[in-house]
Amino acid sequence: MTSRIDQTFTSLRKRNEAALIAYIMAGDPSLAETEQLVLELERAGADIIELGVPFSDPIADGPVIQQAAERALRNGTSLRKLLPMIKQIRTKSQIPLVLMAYYNSIHAFGPEHFCREAVAAGVDGLIVPDMPADEAGPLKAPAATAGLQLIFLLAPTSTPERRAFVARQSNGFVYYVSLTGITGSKLSDLGDVATNVEKIRKVSATPIAVGFGVATPEDAAKVSAIADGVIVGSAIVRQIAAGQQEQRMVNRVADFVRSLKAAMVPRRLENA
Numbered sequence: 707m708t709s710r711i712d713q714t715f716t717s718l719r720k721r722n723e724a725a726l727i728a729y730i731m732a733g734d735p736s737l738a739e740t741e742q743l744v745l746e747l748e749r750a751g752a753d754i755i756e757l758g759v760p761f762s763d764p765i766a767d768g769p770v771i772q773q774a775a776e777r778a779l780r781n782g783t784s785l786r787k788l789l790p791m792i793k794q795i796r797t798k799s800q801i802p803l804v805l806m807a808y809y810n811s812i813h814a815f816g817p818e819h820f821c822r823e824a825v826a827a828g829v830d831g832l833i834v835p836d837m838p839a840d841e842a843g844p845l846k847a848p849a850a851t852a853g854l855q856l857i858f859l860l861a862p863t864s865t866p867e868r869r870a871f872v873a874r875q876s877n878g879f880v881y882y883v884s885l886t887g888i889t890g891s892k893l894s895d896l897g898d899v900a901t902n903v904e905k906i907r908k909v910s911a912t913p914i915a916v917g918f919g920v921a922t923p924e925d926a927a928k929v930s931a932i933a934d935g936v937i938v939g940s941a942i943v944r945q946i947a948a949g950q951q952e953q954r955m956v957n958r959v960a961d962f963v964r965s966l967k968a969a970m971v972p973r974r975l976e977n978a
Contacts, residue, residue, distance in 0.1 A: 753802070903933050914933050
């Protein structure tokens with residue numbers, strides 16, 4: 707059975723479009739509002755939603771997402787509470803959902819149990835930022851058995867051998883980190899990003915999504931011309947944080963996502 711992630715990229719490729727992958731922190735400001743955000747962001751043009759699982763020591767994340775995780779944890783959000791919310795979303799939407807979770811949370815749940823329960827709830831993919839592809843043994847078999855796609859990260863510093871290995875291991879899409887550093891950093895040399903995306907493309911037919919540093923519609927437009935997916939995280943989470951006291955917070959965030967999608971341009975024909 708073809709996954710929702712694969713179906714989405716196939717459909718977009720036929721239209722020569724890149725996917726807009728919107729990241730939000732689950733439970734920030736509440737799980738109920740997270741559910742609202744997922745549904746509204748889909749209406750605003752998001753093609754895939756990445757849900758962060760709050761963790762006390764998110765080493766890959768910058769201050770914006772760290773603070774969102776702290777708010778979510780204070781609200782009592784956990785992986786176990788998140789899955790029933792996803793099940794509820796699945797009664798209203800079939801948008802692909804990817805969890806970004808640190809391995810401690812999964813280990814505490816039990817990898818096999820987690821993978822089964824995640825897929826049963828409606829999760830399509832999983833990113834574990836502190837588990838590289840060559841250390842993912844505890845998750846690979848349970849994920850494959852359950853039908854959960856494991857998505858791995860590649861960095862600008864990755865060697866050719868590393869690029870080929872990670873690209874082969876990654877399902878759904880390859881997550882290319884556009885810069886060395888933490889989430890929320892500024893996108894700099896797009897020429898290097900384009901070069902590295904092409905290098906990955908030569909060793910993998912899996913779609914390539916670019917994240918870290920994409921903060922504005924202009925950034926989204928530039929990245930959408932060279933990649934199969936554009937991942938926007940900190941900029942969206944910042945909008946959520948700024949609007950927490952506003953009744954129109956969800957609409958405000960949806961408007962921002964709509965502006966990102968509207969700015970994205972058709973991909974180059976050789977990338978189609």
